[in-house]
Amino acid sequence: MKWHIKGGLFVLWVCWLALASAAFAASRNYVVQGDIVYTPACGEAKILPQGYLVVKEGKVQGAYDKLPKDYEGWKKQDCRGKLILPGFCDLHVHAAQYRQIGLGMDEALLEWLEKYTFPEERKFSDTAYAERVYGDFAAELAKCGTTRSAVYGTIHRQGAEILARKLTERGLGAYVGKVNMDRNAPDYLCETSAGSLAETERFVKAPVWTDLVRPILTPRFAPSVTPELLQDLGALAKRENLPVQTHLSENKAEIQWVAELFPKIREYPKVYEHFGLYGDTPTLMAHCIHMSEAQIKEMVSRGVYPVFCPESNLNLTSGIMPVRKFLQAGAKVALGSDVGAGHDLFMPHVIVRAIQVSKVRAMDYPEEKALTLPEAFYLATKGGGSFFGKVGSFEPDYDADFLVVKTPKALAERSVQERWQHFIYHGTPEDITARYVAGKQLRLP
Amino acid sequence: MKWHIKGGLFVLWVCWLALASAAFAASRNYVVQGDIVYTPACGEAKILPQGYLVVKEGKVQGAYDKLPKDYEGWKKQDCRGKLILPGFCDLHVHAAQYRQIGLGMDEALLEWLEKYTFPEERKFSDTAYAERVYGDFAAELAKCGTTRSAVYGTIHRQGAEILARKLTERGLGAYVGKVNMDRNAPDYLCETSAGSLAETERFVKAPVWTDLVRPILTPRFAPSVTPELLQDLGALAKRENLPVQTHLSENKAEIQWVAELFPKIREYPKVYEHFGLYGDTPTLMAHCIHMSEAQIKEMVSRGVYPVFCPESNLNLTSGIMPVRKFLQAGAKVALGSDVGAGHDLFMPHVIVRAIQVSKVRAMDYPEEKALTLPEAFYLATKGGGSFFGKVGSFEPDYDADFLVVKTPKALAERSVQERWQHFIYHGTPEDITARYVAGKQLRLP
Numbered sequence: 001m002k003w004h005i006k007g008g009l010f011v012l013w014v015c016w017l018a019l020a021s022a023a024f025a026a027s028r029n030y031v032v033q034g035d036i037v038y039t040p041a042c043g044e045a046k047i048l049p050q051g052y053l054v055v056k057e058g059k060v061q062g063a064y065d066k067l068p069k070d071y072e073g074w075k076k077q078d079c080r081g082k083l084i085l086p087g088f089c090d091l092h093v094h095a096a097q098y099r100q101i102g103l104g105m106d107e108a109l110l111e112w113l114e115k116y117t118f119p120e121e122r123k124f125s126d127t128a129y130a131e132r133v134y135g136d137f138a139a140e141l142a143k144c145g146t147t148r149s150a151v152y153g154t155i156h157r158q159g160a161e162i163l164a165r166k167l168t169e170r171g172l173g174a175y176v177g178k179v180n181m182d183r184n185a186p187d188y189l190c191e192t193s194a195g196s197l198a199e200t201e202r203f204v205k206a207p208v209w210t211d212l213v214r215p216i217l218t219p220r221f222a223p224s225v226t227p228e229l230l231q232d233l234g235a236l237a238k239r240e241n242l243p244v245q246t247h248l249s250e251n252k253a254e255i256q257w258v259a260e261l262f263p264k265i266r267e268y269p270k271v272y273e274h275f276g277l278y279g280d281t282p283t284l285m286a287h288c289i290h291m292s293e294a295q296i297k298e299m300v301s302r303g304v305y306p307v308f309c310p311e312s313n314l315n316l317t318s319g320i321m322p323v324r325k326f327l328q329a330g331a332k333v334a335l336g337s338d339v340g341a342g343h344d345l346f347m348p349h350v351i352v353r354a355i356q357v358s359k360v361r362a363m364d365y366p367e368e369k370a371l372t373l374p375e376a377f378y379l380a381t382k383g384g385g386s387f388f389g390k391v392g393s394f395e396p397d398y399d400a401d402f403l404v405v406k407t408p409k410a411l412a413e414r415s416v417q418e419r420w421q422h423f424i425y426h427g428t429p430e431d432i433t434a435r436y437v438a439g440k441q442l443r444l445p
Numbered sequence: 446m447k448w449h450i451k452g453g454l455f456v457l458w459v460c461w462l463a464l465a466s467a468a469f470a471a472s473r474n475y476v477v478q479g480d481i482v483y484t485p486a487c488g489e490a491k492i493l494p495q496g497y498l499v500v501k502e503g504k505v506q507g508a509y510d511k512l513p514k515d516y517e518g519w520k521k522q523d524c525r526g527k528l529i530l531p532g533f534c535d536l537h538v539h540a541a542q543y544r545q546i547g548l549g550m551d552e553a554l555l556e557w558l559e560k561y562t563f564p565e566e567r568k569f570s571d572t573a574y575a576e577r578v579y580g581d582f583a584a585e586l587a588k589c590g591t592t593r594s595a596v597y598g599t600i601h602r603q604g605a606e607i608l609a610r611k612l613t614e615r616g617l618g619a620y621v622g623k624v625n626m627d628r629n630a631p632d633y634l635c636e637t638s639a640g641s642l643a644e645t646e647r648f649v650k651a652p653v654w655t656d657l658v659r660p661i662l663t664p665r666f667a668p669s670v671t672p673e674l675l676q677d678l679g680a681l682a683k684r685e686n687l688p689v690q691t692h693l694s695e696n697k698a699e700i701q702w703v704a705e706l707f708p709k710i711r712e713y714p715k716v717y718e719h720f721g722l723y724g725d726t727p728t729l730m731a732h733c734i735h736m737s738e739a740q741i742k743e744m745v746s747r748g749v750y751p752v753f754c755p756e757s758n759l760n761l762t763s764g765i766m767p768v769r770k771f772l773q774a775g776a777k778v779a780l781g782s783d784v785g786a787g788h789d790l791f792m793p794h795v796i797v798r799a800i801q802v803s804k805v806r807a808m809d810y811p812e813e814k815a816l817t818l819p820e821a822f823y824l825a826t827k828g829g830g831s832f833f834g835k836v837g838s839f840e841p842d843y844d845a846d847f848l849v850v851k852t853p854k855a856l857a858e859r860s861v862q863e864r865w866q867h868f869i870y871h872g873t874p875e876d877i878t879a880r881y882v883a884g885k886q887l888r889l890p
Contacts, residue, residue, distance in 0.1 A: 102870025106817045314801035343870040356759035372551045418548050425547025425788040
């Protein structure tokens with residue numbers, strides 16, 4: 001009798017499993033109808049008024065003017081009158097600087113680091129503090145519609161693991177880095193070389209990684225990492241096939257400093273190259289403001305991503321990245337908020353700032369034509385998204401990362417293109433009514 | 446018997462009047478306790494943590510560290526933990542372009558005007574449309590904490606009167622202009638010279654003006670107004686002692702055009718000067734991007750306000766106003782959002798952009814030091830406010846225009862100065878919990 005009951009329960013359990021997974025699969029297959037805008041190529045806005053986005057098991061099946069017959073029976077979400085946009089990709093952001101947004105922006109870089117950034121980063125040795133701030137940070141990213149990001153933690157391994165967990169809990173996609181610093185940092189943020197490597201090795205093996213949230217090696221920048229540690233990190237990248245993110249050529253004093261610290265190599269990008277941290281695995285280089293034509297060409301040939309951070313270009317008076325030159329050279333340019341040197345996580349603000357600072361360059365250098373909205377939007381979606389795989393577009397087989405965005409009533413009669421422009425220039429996170437990553441809707445707090 | 450009743454009613458009515466006005470006077474006298482920040486001089490931030498702002502009949506009595514005994518019995522508003530800031534002053538904004546914010550910003554200036562601005566302004570011949578859009582505009586200004594503004598309507602007198610009424614209904618202070626254009630405008634926006642003058646004369650006598658909302662003469666800019674009409678407007682300004690607002694030296698092609706249109710005068714500011722529209726009465730000149738040292742000096746000596754519109758400097762690629770030069774010359778600089786060429790009414794965004802574009806200038810011209818936050822904040826409060834009288838500061842006898850601003854919980858432990866920085870760089874209109882103009886709280890929709 002006992003066995004009968006157990007056997008019955010087992011059968012029930014199997015049935016339940018089958019039903020549940022069928023339901024799950026079904027919920028992963030659906031059609032969204034709305035005003036679709038995306039940029040399959042840099043500068044090319046594809047606009048489908050009242051179009052159909054078909055999602056199958058988390059992937060885009062296609063974006064259509066008219067729903068193909070095959071999908072007619074599928075579950076439909078009616079978002080007519082709303083915009084359907086790819087989620088935003090922020091390829092350079094310091095999560096640990098979230099609480100210092102906007103503070104001390106009148107200070108010069110070094111004073112700003114000493115008065116604000118380093119004391120703030122120190123606090124992340126406290127895991128309770130990390131829980132709190134990283135939880136807020138992940139919630140804010142989701143609210144802002146940033147579905148993918150490349151994020152810096154601090155030197156603290158446990159904190160960075162908490163950051164990874166918080167992003168996962170929120171349903172976001174990200175690369176997360178534990179920062180390395182074993183010289184030229186305040187005592188309280190300076191690791192031993194061996195300790196930094198050991199902690200990084202533990203970090204990349206930590207039980208926090210998922211398909212969506214993955215580790216990335218994060219030497220802060222060449223001046224704060226010894227050649228020995230750079231060497232070890234390069235070897236680790238190669239051995240474990242890990243991507244890399246760091247800073248490059250942000251200001252002239254920094255470039256000079258690197259030349260002095262690495263007298264045999266001297267050239268800043270060559271330093272990373274020398275240690276196997278420059279395109280041997282997928283690589284993000286933030287800023288890239290002051291680079292020669294030859295350096296740009298070399299960067300392109302190595303497939304390294306320059307990350308354009310226009311807001312921090314302005315706030316830190318570090319110069320303006322010549323984004324048009326990179327695009328003309330064929331570089332895979334991404335956009336970054338650079339919070340906290342940038343003061344805003346909301347990527348539409350970063351898109352507008354990218355256009356504006358490119359206009360500033362165009363005033364001085366007319367041959368460097370200003371970015372258009374379809375170009376800057378591409379950088380913030382498919383451009384940066386390509387670092388994660390097939391992300392940031394609505395072409396078939398892309399991860400179904402998308403946002404549903406409402407339009408103010410007064411603009412309801414405007415064209416889809418104009419309502420898209422209005423959202424980017426004047427929208428707020430509150431205009432986003434839903435966010436999806438790989439087909440799955442995000443929970444907001 | 447009848448007379449007894451009437452007499453009794455009369456006495457009751459007098460008593461009610463006396464009580465009501467006493468209650469009103471009392472409600473105009475109060476103390477606000479909170480974290481006070483204001484800038485009595487350009488660059489000087491006065492910070493009073495848990496200070497007291499004393500308001501008497503709509504005027505600031507004083508801002509104090511410790512409440513003087515005289516006011517101890519006064520009604521007290523407890524805003525501890527919140528910031529108390531002067532209301533913002535936006536000295537250049539096109540109300541009629543409110544619905545085209547952010548549209549077509551990839552276009553060149555002329556195409557943008559033809560495709561977006563002129564067709565939009567045309568709609569304001571319809572008073573129902575004006576009611577709707579100007580109502581939304583005034584509500585948005587109030588929400589954003591812009592307590593005083595200098596606003597452009599369109600050429601349509603009735604529309605501009607509606608704009609004045611909407612601002613009054615919202616409790617805001619403003620100068621409102623009916624635009625003049627009698628040449629070089631699309632047919633549907635081009636007035637006859639006589640008609641334009643006659644309508645302007647009706648406009649300034651319309652029964653819509655109050656202590657807070659007043660008319661300002663608004664020839665659009667020299668190229669779109671004939672010499673005859675400029676002459677008449679100058680005479681009208683003098684006769685009725687009316688202030689003037691217009692555009693000056695925004696881009697080089699425009700400056701060249703003015704030289705051709707006024708071959709005997711040639712120099713752009715001299716054109717306005719010639720017709721009595723350049724400091725004979727209080728005068729606002731938007732942009733002033735390309736001006737010689739001599740022109741700046743002359744402008745200062747005539748007491749004309751240059752209005753710095755950093756967001757539109759960037760969006761229209763018209764150049765960057767050398768704000769430091771104007772300040773060094775002693776100019777009364779104000780800030781403007783320049784919506785719709787600017788894309789944001791929220792003045793903290795304009796303050797940040799002013800700082801950022803001044804940093805761009807400082808990269809190229811190190812002698813032109815970048816604006817600090819206390820400087821840019823001054824321009825957006827007391828600097829622009831001085832155009833309205835004693836407005837924009839918490840010194841005695843200033844109009845009690847102020848905002849109450851909340852701080853995110855996570856920043857509660859930060860200093861008042863840091864919380865102020867955070868609001869300007871990262872705040873939103875939703876952080877403003879109350880707005881007052883001349884001591885009176887604004888209603889939001």
